[in-house]
Amino acid sequence: EAGVAQSPRYKIIEKRQSVAFWCNPISGHATLYWYQQILGQGPKLLIQFQNNGVVDDSQLPKDRFSAERLKGVDSTLKIQPAKLEDSAVYLCASSRGLAGADEQFFGPGTRLTVL
């Protein structure tokens, strides 16, 4: 089966600019996740969708980050305006069920550099 697709793979922007990332999960996977991974650390969950509803967004900085999952398939994550500390790899993952039961499949990630 095709894996989780993400684009772009790399993005360089100036601080205070906006950026958007796109994710297409594995077909049939109900749950979609966005993680932020800062260099040298483990991934940190930003937001979790079940179909097109938000399950958890407790660690999403809502003053600058937003995410949506239209029609329960593709998802976009936006940062507006970006800060230097947002430099990280943004990983999208999907699973058939919720995290409590199923393994997650990760995309290749988008490496964001904020100058």
Add this chain to the structure above:
Amino acid sequence: SQQGEEDPQALSIQEGENATMNCSYKTSINNLQWYRQNSGRGLVHLILIRSNEREKHSGRLRVTLDTSKKSSSLLITASRAADTASYFCATVPGNTDKLIFGTGTRLQVFP
């Protein structure tokens, strides 16, 4: 916040040797998962062990779980250069349905 702490932070071994990585966590869990991350294949799921299980095997991988000590270990036997990667434990705390990753162990296997 990150729940899991892996130990050691970095490990270097020769091909053919065994590698053991440990993970400690803070709260009760539904399950614990191990993931591998390298530049070639990204983040890949290795094993999921549930809170009522004590040991699981998958190929050259062996995972143990001790819920009384809130710890887990990942053993890679007969390591290969291709096992060079960062290894993360990730837990699903008992009162949530989300995965929380630890800090990772960087494994280097020399040919």
